Amino acid sequence: MNNKSQSIRVGLFFLLGLALAWITFESLNGGRLFKKPGYTLVAGFANLKGLKSGDEIRMAGVKVGAVQLTRLAGHRVEALLAIEPGVKIPSDAVASVEQSSLLGSNYLGVTFGTPGVELLKDGDEISTKATVDMSEVISQLGNLGSKLEQVVGEIGKSMGAGSDGGGIFQRLDKLVTDNGPKLTATISNLQDITAKIKTSEGTLGKLINEPKLHDDLLASVTEIKAAAADARTFMGDAKHIVADVKAGKGTLGLLLYDEPTSQSLKVSLNNLREVSAKLNSGQGTIGKLIADDSLYLSLQTTMKKADRALDGLGDQGPITAVGVVAGALF
Amino acid sequence: MNFLTAIIGHIGGTLLLLVDTLKHLPTLPRQRARFIEQCYLIGYTSLPIVTILSFFIGSVLALQSGYSMENFGAKQFIGTLVGLTMARELGPVMVAILIAGRVGSAITAELASMKVYQEIDALTTMNIPPERMLVLPRLAAIIVMMPVLAIIANLCGWYGGALVSQYTATIAVDSEAYFSALKAYMKPKDIMDGLVKAEVFGFVIILVCCYIGLNTRGGPREIGASVTKAVVTSLILILVLDYFVTKALLFS
Amino acid sequence: MSSSFTASPFVGKTFGVTVAHLTKTFGRTTVLKDVSLEVRPGEIFCIMGPSGSGKTVILKHMAGLETATSGEVKIGEFDAADPETRNKVHLALVFQAGALFNSLSVYDNLALYPREHRLCNEAGIRDRVMHALSILSLEKAAHKFPSDLSGGMKKRVAIARALVMEPQLLLYDEPTSELDPVMSATLTEIIATLREQTAVTSVVVTHDRDLAFAIADRIAFVMDGRIRGVGTPAEFKSPADPVIANFLNPVIDLKNPRFQQLENSHE
Numbered sequence: 001m002n003n004k005s006q007s008i009r010v011g012l013f014f015l016l017g018l019a020l021a022w023i024t025f026e027s028l029n030g031g032r033l034f035k036k037p038g039y040t041l042v043a044g045f046a047n048l049k050g051l052k053s054g055d056e057i058r059m060a061g062v063k064v065g066a067v068q069l070t071r072l073a074g075h076r077v078e079a080l081l082a083i084e085p086g087v088k089i090p091s092d093a094v095a096s097v098e099q100s101s102l103l104g105s106n107y108l109g110v111t112f113g114t115p116g117v118e119l120l121k122d123g124d125e126i127s128t129k130a131t132v133d134m135s136e137v138i139s140q141l142g143n144l145g146s147k148l149e150q151v152v153g154e155i156g157k158s159m160g161a162g163s164d165g166g167g168i169f170q171r172l173d174k175l176v177t178d179n180g181p182k183l184t185a186t187i188s189n190l191q192d193i194t195a196k197i198k199t200s201e202g203t204l205g206k207l208i209n210e211p212k213l214h215d216d217l218l219a220s221v222t223e224i225k226a227a228a229a230d231a232r233t234f235m236g237d238a239k240h241i242v243a244d245v246k247a248g249k250g251t252l253g254l255l256l257y258d259e260p261t262s263q264s265l266k267v268s269l270n271n272l273r274e275v276s277a278k279l280n281s282g283q284g285t286i287g288k289l290i291a292d293d294s295l296y297l298s299l300q301t302t303m304k305k306a307d308r309a310l311d312g313l314g315d316q317g318p319i320t321a322v323g324v325v326a327g328a329l330f
Numbered sequence: 331m332n333f334l335t336a337i338i339g340h341i342g343g344t345l346l347l348l349v350d351t352l353k354h355l356p357t358l359p360r361q362r363a364r365f366i367e368q369c370y371l372i373g374y375t376s377l378p379i380v381t382i383l384s385f386f387i388g389s390v391l392a393l394q395s396g397y398s399m400e401n402f403g404a405k406q407f408i409g410t411l412v413g414l415t416m417a418r419e420l421g422p423v424m425v426a427i428l429i430a431g432r433v434g435s436a437i438t439a440e441l442a443s444m445k446v447y448q449e450i451d452a453l454t455t456m457n458i459p460p461e462r463m464l465v466l467p468r469l470a471a472i473i474v475m476m477p478v479l480a481i482i483a484n485l486c487g488w489y490g491g492a493l494v495s496q497y498t499a500t501i502a503v504d505s506e507a508y509f510s511a512l513k514a515y516m517k518p519k520d521i522m523d524g525l526v527k528a529e530v531f532g533f534v535i536i537l538v539c540c541y542i543g544l545n546t547r548g549g550p551r552e553i554g555a556s557v558t559k560a561v562v563t564s565l566i567l568i569l570v571l572d573y574f575v576t577k578a579l580l581f582s
Numbered sequence: 583m584s585s586s587f588t589a590s591p592f593v594g595k596t597f598g599v600t601v602a603h604l605t606k607t608f609g610r611t612t613v614l615k616d617v618s619l620e621v622r623p624g625e626i627f628c629i630m631g632p633s634g635s636g637k638t639v640i641l642k643h644m645a646g647l648e649t650a651t652s653g654e655v656k657i658g659e660f661d662a663a664d665p666e667t668r669n670k671v672h673l674a675l676v677f678q679a680g681a682l683f684n685s686l687s688v689y690d691n692l693a694l695y696p697r698e699h700r701l702c703n704e705a706g707i708r709d710r711v712m713h714a715l716s717i718l719s720l721e722k723a724a725h726k727f728p729s730d731l732s733g734g735m736k737k738r739v740a741i742a743r744a745l746v747m748e749p750q751l752l753l754y755d756e757p758t759s760e761l762d763p764v765m766s767a768t769l770t771e772i773i774a775t776l777r778e779q780t781a782v783t784s785v786v787v788t789h790d791r792d793l794a795f796a797i798a799d800r801i802a803f804v805m806d807g808r809i810r811g812v813g814t815p816a817e818f819k820s821p822a823d824p825v826i827a828n829f830l831n832p833v834i835d836l837k838n839p840r841f842q843q844l845e846n847s848h849e
Contacts, residue, residue, distance in 0.1 A: 003363065003366075006366060006367060006370045007366050009370060009374050010366050010369040010370050010373065010374055013369075013373055013374045013377065013475075013478065014369070014373075014474065014475075014478055016478070016482075017477065017478025017479075017481055017482065018478075020478075020481045020482060020485055021477070021478075021481045021521075021525075024481060024484070024485065024521055025518050025521065027513070028513055028516050028517070028518055028521070360700075440685075443684075444683075447679065447681060447684070448677045448679065448681035449681050449682075449683055449684070451642075451645075451647050451675070451677070451681065452675070452677060452681040452682075452683075454646070454647060454668075455645050455646070455647070455668070455673065455674065455675040456674075456694070456695050456698075456747065457668040457669065457699070458694070458695070458698045458699075463698065
């Protein structure tokens with residue numbers, strides 16, 4: 001073996017190895033042999049919810065980097081985000097921990113922010129948003145159910161459907177006999193209100209008349225909460241009105257002889273009856289919620305959704321298991 | 331007890347050989363010719379067998395995992411499995427086993443016969459330390475050549491797996507999906523870990539084979555015995571070290 | 583590696599060897615038992631004895647290839663067992679089978695020492711090697727490989743390789759074994775000539791009676807790991823010791839064959 005050709009072969013061989021190594025590293029997610037270029041951002045959270053180093057950072061579902069490091073920093077946790085070079089993140093972009101599957105594989109989602117806003121630079125801190133996780137949503141749903149029940153109970157009491165409010169219409173009758181004219185005005189107000197309820201104006205009306213809302217309820221916990229609060233205030237107002245009637249405010253004499261007034265009173269009463277009938281027959285959201293049966297149904301829907309999600313998991317299960325096994329193996 | 335002291339003695343002897351060899355490290359530049367010759371013998375001439383073997387290891391891996399992963403409907407992850415297994419485990423271990431069988435045995439045979447035919451003694455009387463002339467170039471060569479062989483083994487294994495995945499009717503994962511699955515879960519660190527492992531194995535094999543060769547006593551019959559001993563020891567060390575090196579790398 | 587000696591060949595100090603109460607055991611067998619010798623600078627000292635008597639082991643102690651169980655071996659004032667000694671004394675050992683490097687050509691075998699110790703440049707090395715080869719009439723064998731050489735050639739190459747080292751102490755292990763009588767005579771002449779030209783102390787381990795009587799200044803007899811006697815060749819022409827006499831002039835006695843007594847003679 002000629003010495004020179006030997007050297008040449010060894011040299012070529014070594015260079016081949018270097019080239020292959022370089023290509024391999026280069027092709028692995030744009031990975032580099034040593035420190036990746038690009039830049040680093042800091043994200044502070046109250047709770048990382050299992051986000052760990054190596055997890056992806058996605059912007060609208062596209063991978064833009066990886067979590068480099070997570071660490072405790074005083075009363076919060078910080079994640080160091082290694083962002084790939086060339087990715088522009090405006091300073092008003094918001095980062096949040098998202099779940100890519102129910103089993104708890106996390107990624108860090110970053111919103112687009114507004115174009116034209118100053119971009120984040122190396123070492124800057126990105127603003128963050130806390131997100132709810134699944135168990136929180138479910139427990140809030142439970143709370144909501146019990147609150148609604150309470151509200152409906154109060155309505156029932158005021159309307160005379162309850163146990164101790166039975167005499168309201170008898171008293172009304174007497175009140176009407178006593179206080180005709182005053183009642184006319186009150187009744188017309190009431191008519192307005194009930195008509196609005198019937199035509200589904202206002203929050204309560206919507207709640208009563210649109211079963212569709214039931215679905216929306218599941219969709220947004222915070223909205224439902226707000227609606228419930230509104231409903232409660234409104235019911236409070238209604239109570240006041242009824243109490244006013246009870247207290248005998250308004251003119252009764254006029255009412256008794258005034259034909260149109262008694263007509264409208266009849267209409268109002270009909271409306272009220274309709275409302276309570278609807279409530280009894282379980283129409284509308286509140287109606288559904290009154291009967292345990294409907295609550296159960298809505299819970300069932302929720303469970304179905306959860307089921308479906310779990311089904312999805314079921315499909316993924318072995319894959320993840322294989323992934324875990326493959327990871328654990330080495 | 332005797333056996334235990336013998337083993338401890340051999341471990342100590344091997345370490346002393348390493349220390350003695352490292353003492354001569356500054357002489358490496360002027361032993362360039364020997365170093366290149368060893369690179370040629372250890373690296374270049376091992377290339378064909380490394381290529382062929384790792385190609386088939388990758389193929390078999392794809393075939394086997396394709397067969398068993400089909401039950402989970404996880405065929406699309408074959409690339410991940412073959413890729414990680416080759417890079418982290420089978421690539422380095424297979425190359426190490428090949429080196430032990432092909433190069434380690436040759437080194438032991440050569441040094442053992444030099445020892446038996448008193449060439450080593452001749453070197454000693456000529457005031458040329460055998461560690462400097464015989465051990466150092468080989469150790470240096472394996473350090474340079476081992477990562478090259480390991481990365482070639484990785485790539486051949488990956489392509490073997492890709493080919494089998496694509497053209498086996500029961501698997502039928504096309505190579506694009508295969509490589510995207512391979513890339514998805516492969517970190518540069520996985521490759522680096524594999525190369526570090528290969529490096530450790532290669533170094534230990536050559537050191538142990540040199541030690542056993544230089545410590546051959548007796549006649550020509552002992553040359554064969556030494557070669558057997560060297561290969562067996564190398565194989566045991568590869569697999570035992572594999573566990574500890576892997577553990578160290580995973581938790582570092 | 584501090585080894586720079588004079589470029590002119592075969593000039594310099596030569597060393598004597600002192601062996602004092604040397605005992606060596608391998609496992610349970612004691613090979614050398616309290617051996618004491620003195621080799622004077624510049625002389626040819628032959629160590630004779632039957633096979634297995636331990637004479638080669640003495641030589642290996644002188645070369646620093648073995649360490650004594652007890653006692654000591656000194657080359658000049660240096661301890662032979664100390665590796666540092668080889669930096670101070672250039673000793674060369676001519677092995678029984680030559681111990682040439684089979685992977686190197688004859689030329690490279692000879693050039694290895696000056697190259698490794700960086701004694702001179704390639705041209706200088708070439709001069710040295712060719713000079714040593716010419717002393718032993720080996721110029722034509724320069725580019726052959728050891729496996730192509732006959733036994734006598736191998737020994738001559740081994741001697742040439744020793745000469746390249748410019749030795750201050752030359753040790754020969756059985757230089758004439760396995761050679762025909764003419765080649766044995768040739769090697770005997772070579773050893774004597776080298777000593778004459780360079781005045782190098784030469785220790786020759788041999789059981790070749792002719793060699794010893796022809797060129798030795800003094801002869802030591804080793805039997806069963808002990809020194810049986812030391813003296814000049816003239817003193818051993820008619821030895822008083824019957825064992826030595828029997829070794830030097832064995833009478834072939836078919837009526838009372840020795841092989842039937844061998845079992846008893848070795849312990």
